[in-house]
Amino acid sequence: MKYLSTRRRHPAAKPLILVLALFLVGAVYALVIPSSQVSAAPATTQQVAEGKALFQVSCSSCHGLNGEGTSQGPSLVGVGAASVDFQMGTGRMPMARPGQQAPRKASEFSADEITAISTYVATLGPGPDIPTAAVVDPTKLTDEEIARGGDLFRANCSACHNISGQGGALPNGKYAPPLTGVQPVHVYEAMRIGPQQMPVFSKNVITDEDATQIIGYLQAVENDNVGGGLSLGSMGPVTEGLWAWVVGIGGLAIVAVWITSKGARSK
Amino acid sequence: MNENASKELTQGPVADPGVEPHVESYVASDPKLDKAAEGRVIACFVLSAVSAIASLVLYFAIPMTIRIDLGTFQANLHNVLFGTTMGLAILLIGIGIVVWARNLMSDVEMVEIRHPEASSDEDRTEALVMLSDGVRDSGVARRKFVLGSLGGALGLFSLPLIVTLADMGPWPTKRVREQTLERTLFAEATPQQPIRLVNDVTWKPLRAADLEIGQLVNAQPENLQDFHGVEYQQEKAKSSIIVVRMDPDSITVPESRRDWQVSGILCYSKICTHVGCPITLWEQQTHHLLCPCHQSTFDLGNSGLVVFGPAARALPQLKISLDDEGYLVATQDFTVPVGPSYFERDSRNDFKKGDA
Numbered sequence: 001m002k003y004l005s006t007r008r009r010h011p012a013a014k015p016l017i018l019v020l021a022l023f024l025v026g027a028v029y030a031l032v033i034p035s036s037q038v039s040a041a042p043a044t045t046q047q048v049a050e051g052k053a054l055f056q057v058s059c060s061s062c063h064g065l066n067g068e069g070t071s072q073g074p075s076l077v078g079v080g081a082a083s084v085d086f087q088m089g090t091g092r093m094p095m096a097r098p099g100q101q102a103p104r105k106a107s108e109f110s111a112d113e114i115t116a117i118s119t120y121v122a123t124l125g126p127g128p129d130i131p132t133a134a135v136v137d138p139t140k141l142t143d144e145e146i147a148r149g150g151d152l153f154r155a156n157c158s159a160c161h162n163i164s165g166q167g168g169a170l171p172n173g174k175y176a177p178p179l180t181g182v183q184p185v186h187v188y189e190a191m192r193i194g195p196q197q198m199p200v201f202s203k204n205v206i207t208d209e210d211a212t213q214i215i216g217y218l219q220a221v222e223n224d225n226v227g228g229g230l231s232l233g234s235m236g237p238v239t240e241g242l243w244a245w246v247v248g249i250g251g252l253a254i255v256a257v258w259i260t261s262k263g264a265r266s267k
Numbered sequence: 268m269n270e271n272a273s274k275e276l277t278q279g280p281v282a283d284p285g286v287e288p289h290v291e292s293y294v295a296s297d298p299k300l301d302k303a304a305e306g307r308v309i310a311c312f313v314l315s316a317v318s319a320i321a322s323l324v325l326y327f328a329i330p331m332t333i334r335i336d337l338g339t340f341q342a343n344l345h346n347v348l349f350g351t352t353m354g355l356a357i358l359l360i361g362i363g364i365v366v367w368a369r370n371l372m373s374d375v376e377m378v379e380i381r382h383p384e385a386s387s388d389e390d391r392t393e394a395l396v397m398l399s400d401g402v403r404d405s406g407v408a409r410r411k412f413v414l415g416s417l418g419g420a421l422g423l424f425s426l427p428l429i430v431t432l433a434d435m436g437p438w439p440t441k442r443v444r445e446q447t448l449e450r451t452l453f454a455e456a457t458p459q460q461p462i463r464l465v466n467d468v469t470w471k472p473l474r475a476a477d478l479e480i481g482q483l484v485n486a487q488p489e490n491l492q493d494f495h496g497v498e499y500q501q502e503k504a505k506s507s508i509i510v511v512r513m514d515p516d517s518i519t520v521p522e523s524r525r526d527w528q529v530s531g532i533l534c535y536s537k538i539c540t541h542v543g544c545p546i547t548l549w550e551q552q553t554h555h556l557l558c559p560c561h562q563s564t565f566d567l568g569n570s571g572l573v574v575f576g577p578a579a580r581a582l583p584q585l586k587i588s589l590d591d592e593g594y595l596v597a598t599q600d601f602t603v604p605v606g607p608s609y610f611e612r613d614s615r616n617d618f619k620k621g622d623a
Contacts, residue, residue: 148468151468152468152469155467155468155485156467156468156483156485156547159545159546159547159548159559160547160548168559170548170550170557171550171555171557171562171564171575174550176548194479194481194482194551196552197550197551197552197553198551199481199482199483199511199549199551200479200480200481200482200483200551201482201483202477202478202479202482204474204476204477205466205471205473205477205478205482205484206466206469207469207471210469230340231341258365259365259369262374263292263293263294263369263370263374264292264293264294265290265291265292265293266290266291266292266293266295266296267290267291
């Protein structure tokens with residue numbers, strides 16, 4: 001005891017006691033309230049809390065403090081985790097400015113933050129869930145299955161997104177975005193949630209198998225384009241016609257002028 | 268030179284300036300330059316020959332499997348090199364010929380006077396005399412019956428030619444139209460024997476419970492599967508439908524079509540009423556269906572009425588209901604012909620704005 005009492009006015013004593021006291025309180029707290037933390041999947045609860053905090057900072061000015069929607073943005077009750085993952089994963093949300101349509105851009109949020117917000121929004125009401133990696137993996141598809149994916153794409157998607165997924169125009173400044181460079185999981189989610197003007201293609205009508213085959217077809221037309229030269233955006237007659245008239249016929253006119261010009265004279 | 272022509276030239280309002288004096292070309296003025304130009308021409312032809320040989324070598328030397336990827340330019344290496352060298356070979360032949368013509372051939376200006384195109388008066392009189400002689404010799408004026416019978420024979424010969432036009436298809440009488448153009452596969456459906464709506468491509472029957480609000484399905488009648496080849500395409504061209512589900516509170520359903528839908532699930536023809544393009548560009552929030560061909564826009568939340576574009580008639584709606592197992596079925600055909608307009612079409616039964 002003499003050792004402690006003689007050093008009770010030591011400069012380090014006060015901070016040391018404070019640290020000890022904090023440790024004691026923490027230890028007692030952990031002993032007294034352990035059960036409530038263990039039972040309810042701690043990661044999820046924490047994610048929901050984190051997600052809610054992030055949501056209130058980044059999303060609530062348009063979607064309301066509890067995702068109930070305002071005059072500036074729709075309600076998020078029942079849109080599901082897939083919707084958040086699609087809108088935020090492709091950078092569409094948060095919107096840079098109000099407009100007819102939210103454009104795709106680099107996402108400002110990390111994957112963890114998006115997961116937290118989507119977990120929180122999923123608690124607001126039941127909705128489409130984020131698919132597992134195996135569902136949207138097109139690498140195991142056979143050529144026949146990819147061809148079937150092409151049939152499905154041409155019947156259901158090509159009217160708006162173009163036969164090779166290059167996108168197209170819609171009325172009043174809206175558009176169907178190009179599907180090149182989009183992650184398979186986002187293609188899948190878009191089918192299930194029907195973002196913006198896109199119709200829904202639900203699980204029981206276009207099955208997960210169909211959706212994977214459609215993704216397989218999209219990847220095939222994007223990556224396996226061997227043998228062609230300049231694709232000119234794969235948009236068909238518009239760019240091809242422009243090229244033929246401006247570069248093709250323009251070039252011929254220039255050559256014709258060269259052929260008939262008189263050339264240098266001797267004086 | 269024709270005398271008339273030269274007279275006309277001098278009589279014009281502006282005096283004929285004649286040919287401007289010839290100035291020798293720069294290349295022709297010096298034998299050294301001429302030699303150099305000759306060298307350029309030969310160089311073009313030699314390079315062309317080298318390119319042709321190179322294309323042959325490359326064709327066999329490069330495997331057809333190598334792919335090159337330069338950002339937007341993605342191609343097969345074999346195709347690119349073979350095409351470039353072959354194109355260069357023919358291009359250099361062309362450039363060589365043009366350089367040859369411009370630099371080495373004579374460039375002295377020449378005049379060629381245009382002659383009047385009509386024959387001389389003597390020739391024209393002679394031709395008319397020969398014609399009238401021929402008419403007199405053939406005796407057409409005396410033997411009227413010969414000419415008449417020839418006319419009859421030629422006239423009758425045209426009939427077999429006209430008759431072959433019948434091979435273009437049956438005459439579109441009202442009865443023929445009702446059995447072909449104005450009838451789709453849904454006509455086989457009755458309330459006792461309804462026809463299920465199935466997903467296009469997968470043939471999966473559509474259950475009302477599986478459709479979400481905002482959903483669009485490209486569908487076909489179940490009995491389309493019984494057809495093959497040309498008949499399949501002909502039937503599909505008429506029976507293609509789109510099934511959409513909308514929030515019942517956000518759409519207008521007229522009294523006469525109250526039982527045509529299943530809690531906001533509506534079915535329309537997929538064929539545009541303008542010139543018959545298949546239309547599925549549907550905006551789920553505005554309920555507008557846009558035709559990609561000419562921008563005709565139909566409001567599926569309001570009986571398919573035209574809201575924009577060249578289409579004159581509303582999109583035909585199909586009456587649908589549920590069977591015992593909850594699948595969507597049709598019990599009757601469209602009430603009006605689907606697809607584009609044609610001359611004989613009776614358009615009085617089409618749904619118009621303001622119909623109840």
